[in-house]
Amino acid sequence: MKKLVVLGAGLAGTMAVNRVRPRLDEDEWEITIVDQDETHIYQPGLLFIPFGMYQAADVKRPRRDFIPSGVRFVLAPIEGVDPAAQRVTLGGGRQLEYDYLIIATGTTPRPEQTAGLLGDAWRDSVHDFYTLEGATALAHRLERWDGGRIVVNVMELPFKCPVAPLEFVFLADWWLQEHGMRDRAEVVYVTPLSGAFTKPVSSRRLGHLLEEKKVGLETDFYTEHVDASAGKIVSYDEREVPFDLLVSIPVNMGADFVGASGLGDELNHIPVDRSTFAAEGHPNLFALGDAAELGTSKAGSVAHFAAEVFTANFLRGLRGLPPHEEFDGHANCFIESGFGKAMLIDFNYTTEPLPGKFPLPGVGPFTLLEETEMNHWGKLMFRWTYWNVLLRGKDLPLPSRMLLAGKETA
Amino acid sequence: MTTTLIAGREIHVDEEGFMTVPAEWTEDLAPLLAKQVGIDELTPDHWVVIRFLRSDFAAEGETATLRRISTNAGVPTKRLFELFPQKPGKKMAYVAGLPKPKGCI
Ligand SMILES: Cc1cc2nc3c(=O)[nH]c(=O)nc-3n(C[C@H](O)[C@H](O)[C@H](O)COP(=O)(O)OP(=O)(O)OC[C@H]3O[C@@H](n4cnc5c(N)ncnc54)[C@H](O)[C@@H]3O)c2cc1C
Numbered sequence: 001m002k003k004l005v006v007l008g009a010g011l012a013g014t015m016a017v018n019r020v021r022p023r024l025d026e027d028e029w030e031i032t033i034v035d036q037d038e039t040h041i042y043q044p045g046l047l048f049i050p051f052g053m054y055q056a057a058d059v060k061r062p063r064r065d066f067i068p069s070g071v072r073f074v075l076a077p078i079e080g081v082d083p084a085a086q087r088v089t090l091g092g093g094r095q096l097e098y099d100y101l102i103i104a105t106g107t108t109p110r111p112e113q114t115a116g117l118l119g120d121a122w123r124d125s126v127h128d129f130y131t132l133e134g135a136t137a138l139a140h141r142l143e144r145w146d147g148g149r150i151v152v153n154v155m156e157l158p159f160k161c162p163v164a165p166l167e168f169v170f171l172a173d174w175w176l177q178e179h180g181m182r183d184r185a186e187v188v189y190v191t192p193l194s195g196a197f198t199k200p201v202s203s204r205r206l207g208h209l210l211e212e213k214k215v216g217l218e219t220d221f222y223t224e225h226v227d228a229s230a231g232k233i234v235s236y237d238e239r240e241v242p243f244d245l246l247v248s249i250p251v252n253m254g255a256d257f258v259g260a261s262g263l264g265d266e267l268n269h270i271p272v273d274r275s276t277f278a279a280e281g282h283p284n285l286f287a288l289g290d291a292a293e294l295g296t297s298k299a300g301s302v303a304h305f306a307a308e309v310f311t312a313n314f315l316r317g318l319r320g321l322p323p324h325e326e327f328d329g330h331a332n333c334f335i336e337s338g339f340g341k342a343m344l345i346d347f348n349y350t351t352e353p354l355p356g357k358f359p360l361p362g363v364g365p366f367t368l369l370e371e372t373e374m375n376h377w378g379k380l381m382f383r384w385t386y387w388n389v390l391l392r393g394k395d396l397p398l399p400s401r402m403l404l405a406g407k408e409t410a
Numbered sequence: 411m412t413t414t415l416i417a418g419r420e421i422h423v424d425e426e427g428f429m430t431v432p433a434e435w436t437e438d439l440a441p442l443l444a445k446q447v448g449i450d451e452l453t454p455d456h457w458v459v460i461r462f463l464r465s466d467f468a469a470e471g472e473t474a475t476l477r478r479i480s481t482n483a484g485v486p487t488k489r490l491f492e493l494f495p496q497k498p499g500k501k502m503a504y505v506a507g508l509p510k511p512k513g514c515i
Contacts, residue, residue: 156477157475194497194500220496220497222476222487222491224487224488236487236488236490236491237491237495237496265478266477266478266481266482267477271470295472295512
């Protein structure tokens with residue numbers, strides 16, 4: 001029996017086993033997937049929890065419901081990978097041998113990486129929303145909120161779902177208006193980048209939104225520490241931004257065992273080949289989803305398009321064939337903008353987000369780079385798509401490669 | 411793509427003046443590029459950073475982030491801000507003749 005082991009039963013790992021299992025003979029291939037807990041969290045839904053739009057129950061499902069038959073689910077923390085011995089070590093010293101390994105353990109917020117973030121004020125005046133616990137604590141905090149200065153601060157790049165903090169800012173503006181507090185509240189977006197939107201077309205088309213929504217912007221701000229007792233964040237070049245409520249996007253890092261195995265970069269993300277998704281020097285070891293460093297956004301849509309390319313090339317590789325195509329970095333993201341509207345962007349490595357209609361050229365129903373109600377419905381529908389299409393390893397009615405048809409040139 | 415004359419040589423640059431052909435860069439260009447971003451003198455510490463950026467780019471095909479430099483070249487982030495004030499990420503890339511670090515959207 002040949003052994004394929006998949007580490008992490010989040011979006012990418014679950015998608016991979018659903019795609020690969022039907023295509024590999026059950027008499028020849030044993031497939032195992034490992035995760036540390038039983039509950040799959042729909043992470044895009046975490047954005048809506050602080051504002052009371054979703055509850056915890058709306059984003060949780062049992063992992064096993066999505067693992068196909070013929071795949072063994074192992075519940076255990078992963079503690080190490082030894083690529084030379086082709087062996088994974090799990091908690092309690094248990095070991096798994098593999099012929100092929102897929103690492104799909106994602107990336108997680110690490111508040112301990114920023115001095116002062118994890119102090120007494122954590123989950124009091126200092127929050128995050130990238131975990132269910134964080135999003136829920138923030139919802140409770142906002143229930144008691146009565147105005148003041150909300151600062152949303154990105155600590156480090158890259159982080160998953162690069163649009164989520166902007167969506168948070170837009171929703172905060174809407175939520176404050178709904179609750180009649182907008183005149184007593186400030187919303188400020190603080191980023192290490194040189195703008196809220198940095199690609200020329202998006203910044204031209206969407207840059208005005210922050211101003212319109214009266215959201216303050218502090219750019220090129222690389223946070224050195226959080227001084228929670230004084231209520232301020234301080235950058236390496238000694239600028240200060242005061243806050244009453246800090247909503248941080250902590251440093252995002254891949255799993256510690258990735259770092260310990262020597263496969264990762266300085267943030268424990270694994271640089272991989274863009275067509276095979278293999279780690280350098282390890283033709284039988286792959287990384288998918290947020291765990292991989294591909295030079296594109298870490299997002300569910302990217303993981304989905306990449307999984308299509310990976311599966312095709314992995315199966316070709318098993319037959320001794322060269323990879324067919326290279327992943328083009330395709331990403332497609334709805335950006336919730338408040339007041340029942342959203343925007344949509346579609347881009348890849350070489351083409352920046354362009355305006356136009358999507359997915360049907362000229363028809364839509366979605367409109368790229370503009371705020372529409374239809375896009376908002378698209379964003380809400382994404383949860384259904386996530387559970388029923390993406391996780392199950394089915395194809396979206398969209399090609400993995402980005403299409404230029406239907407798009408304008410600027 | 412446009413070109414500009416630096417030290418009597420024709421160099422390819424983008425709209426913001428970042429070099430687009432890393433192979434056109436030589437060490438003697440660095441002090442001239444540095445002056446354009448307000449750095450009058452390149453100290454040995456500047457050179458540690460510039461040489462790391464060049465060799466890392468040759469290996470990875472991407473401009474290193476501040477975190478990558480502080481972890482792998484041993485220059486603390488705080489020091490990077492002293493060496494290349496205000497916008498170290500951009501300024502370092504500019505002086506080392508590399509593409510500017512990427513944004514997301
Ligand atoms: C607030 C927020 C909003 C988002 N919005 C969107 C959006 O609108 N659109 C979009 O496309 N994407 C969005 N994303 C991103 C999307 O959720 C991720 O890109 C996606 O989940 C990546 O899948 P993954 O399988 O790589 O990682 P994950 O889904 O995070 O799965 C990783 C799995 O590995 C397991 N694991 C990790 N370490 C270990 C270990 N040591 N031992 C055992 N198990 C381990 C974890 O338990 C987890 O199940 C959002 C993310 C967040 C946080």
